[in-house]
Amino acid sequence: MSLLIAFFVSSMVDKVSLSLSKTCAQWPGSLMVRHAHHTHYLLTCTSNRTTMLILALAIVIIVLIYFFNRKKKPVAQCDAPLLKQLLTQHIGFYNNLNDEDKSIFEQRIQTFLNDVRIEGVGLEIGDTDRIMVASSAVIPIFGFKDWTYRNVTNVLLYPDTFNDEFQFEGSESRNIMGMIGSGYMNGQMILSRNALVKGFSKNSGEENTGIHEFVHLLDKADGATDGIPESFLAHEYTEPWVRMMHQEIHKIETGHSDINPYAITNEAEFFAVVSEYFFEKPDQFQNKHPELYAMLSKIFGQDPAE
């Protein structure tokens, strides 16, 4: 089918070029347009030839858009071995899974890449970036068999940190590594690619910006980003969970906790920050925070320290 379209467009360009050379009596100048392996000389004659030229250019643009979109096809769809290779290379969580779960993980990465558009802003993104975004999404929901994100359609990757006006260069106060949109930005997520990559590097410690932002989306699934993921937490655990959050926030404030102090911002940030720790360093987290670990294990339906 795609070959047919390419052939059709290609022959259209040939025809238009041909008719241009036929109708032009004089050649005051020429414009060279490359299309695949052919080179056409489109004449820049006056009058109705201008219309023909615009038509030809439009066709060339359509061809370019076609090839550009074809290139952006999710990697998981067209190259399963590459997907496996990249996951093995970069995603620790995937490497800890058994073979059966590995192939489920791969399928869920594919589903995510099919559902959500990932784009670079001010940078060109590659397969590894897409795989890292998709893994950030799949890791927190891996315990829920049929869960798909209904509250995100686009993930934008910025080169580095940005400010609250989404500027990623020039400004002094760029310290945001990721955000999920609300209001007119609903369905959008922005991530700093630097922070995303750092989260999956071997020396990331307890932090993972990608996972952090997708945990906010899980939290938001019940309508409120408030640190209480009601869709995943049985009602009777709500109160113990809130108490646990406040106790730990107090410990962080008084310097008696190793949890990233950003967690004291509010309950939503607390939930996202401890979730990063839970997935990044599960053994250490279980050791130092057994109660929090048990609760997060219930919330996510996973036991990564196993």
Ligand SMILES: [Zn+2]
């Ligand atoms: Zn956050």
